Amino acid sequence: MNPEQYVQDKAAASGSSFYYAFLFLPKPRRAAITAFYAFCREVDDVVDEVSDPGVAATKLAWWRTEVAQSFAAGTPRHPVMQALMPHAAAYGIEARQLNEVIDGCQMDLEQTRYLDFPGLARYCHLVAGVVGEVAARIFGQTDPQTTAYAHKLGLALQLTNILRDVGEDTLRGRIYLPVNELQKFDVKAHEILNRVHSDRFIALMKFQSERAHAAYDEALALLPLADRRAQKPGLMMASIYRTLLREIERDNFQVLNQRVSLTPVRKFWLAWKVQALGRI
The missing domain is CATH 1.10.600.10 (Farnesyl Diphosphate Synthase)
Structure with missing residues (x-):
């Protein structure tokens, strides 16, 4: 299976509503957003599917190394990064943004409650706001x-x-509902x-x-x-x-x-x- 088919299968298998929005994009932009979405799914699945927090943290650390190596040396190993990197320069995708998505997933390993909305908003920014930022560039900002x-x-x-x-x-x-609001x-x-x-x-x-x-x-x-x-x-x-x-x-x-x-x-x-x- 080539990297492009891997990310396509990853996106389709998720059943996410995002998939339907991708269908109407021109092929190059669709390929870029599909690869980026597959990256987000991969790191999110680490947190949701790995029961041992220590193992999950190790896997997220591996993804940080993979991002660094992909951008610095141009030698991605994972099929998701192999599919994503050809689009990085064209759409202004940065290592910083991918690392911030990983940071958001890391938060899920470290806390299960948020005292107030500003704390929750910070989490939302990392796992969704940054995703929106990258997506907007790919769509044609x-x-x-x-x-x-x-x-x-x-x-x-x-x-x-x-x-x-x-x-x-x-x-x-x-529980993502803020404690002070509960x-x-x-x-x-x-x-x-x-x-x-x-x-x-x-x-x-x-x-x-x-x-x-x-x-x-x-x-x-x-x-x-x-x-x-x-x-x-x-x-x-x-x-x-x-x-x-x-x-x-x-x-x-x-x-x-x-x-x-x-x-x-x-x-x-x-x-x-x-x-x-x-x-x-």
Whole structure:
């Protein structure tokens, strides 16, 4: 299997909504974003699939070495980096950005709670904002202001992920909802770990979803008109994830015992609507 097929299979197998946004890109940009997304999946899987934190840390350290060697010596070993590096110069992909994504994954090994939203926002920036920054360049960014849009959209998408995955994250002992906000709504950590769906929990989740909606609105307001066409893949993601957020709300935040999701057909339709009609 060649590197290009490896990253294609990695992206398709994930079932992520990102895959649908990639479909509408020209081939060179699609190849670049697919390779970058596969990199993000690889390092994220280290944290989610390796049960021993020490082994996971060693694997992340290996990825840091692989990034350094790929950029400094031009000799990538992993098929993901072999697929990504031919696009690095053309789209301004930097070692710093890949290392920041690894830094975000490292945070998952070192903490399972966040005291307040600024701490959570830092995590979101590393695992999603930086991803948005790289993606915006690959999509065809021309205005520097688009980077601020990409960071804010990454925050909105990650906040939606956090709401969707509250129940799944408890299986790994992680609660991404800020501690001081749990206290504000009188929701105990043990209630989330034990999947207690209360009126207090619903109120807490409404607060979180309102923050996510605000982040989507702020992101769209930051996107320069000159880059709106080029950044359609990001707008597709906003449409898909915001629809998912509304489904979670309609389901009264039943996220402790199930994972709310959209069908592949619906994701494709939402992506097509942005592509064809420019509407989200």
